[in-house]
Amino acid sequence: MALPPLTPSQRAEALEKALAVRRERADLMATLKSGALTLPALLAREDDVVGKLRVRRILESLPGIGTIRAGQLLTDLDISDKRRVQGLGAKQRARLLTLFRTTD
Template identity: 90%
Template sequence: MAALPPLTSSQRAEALEKALATRRERANLMAQLKSGKLTLPALLAREDDVVGKLRVRRVLESLPGIGTIRAGQLLTDLDISERRRVQGLGAKQRARLLHLFPLQD
């Protein structure tokens, strides 16, 4: 593995700010899921890195009424790895998830 090139202090500060903005956006999305303002199908329809790099387990745990235990059961039932990220979901896995959590009004 090659070492990372040294960063200047301004490059480091810029990278930290970018990471912080991404974490804030992810936290905002999870809060919207929890409150019901955002549905799972709407979240999965986004194809950006912010959503793509979220772990599916974390997304499920953010849904109303689903906790740690239920999220684990759902992942097992849907044959989705605990470590799977949204961008790594296959077409069948995504379809099964959307079948369980259809668009709500």
């Protein structure tokens, strides 16, 4: 699907919007990494920034969880590597919350 041609001002506006979203996502991940934000609190948010995050990236941002453990958790929880938060089913979300409520 080709993008429609953009005027220079539309392009600049789109780039600014994308930069703002990337900054917000980075701040969110840093807050999660520091422990100031818990996984249940993050999943309770319903904005687009959280919804478009991959579950694997969120798990890797948690303190004490690296790439290997995040992969194992996703396998154990039967969640795809490519799954985004907005695409989690009710059972997947419940299993994820149960696991991290008991370990927090």
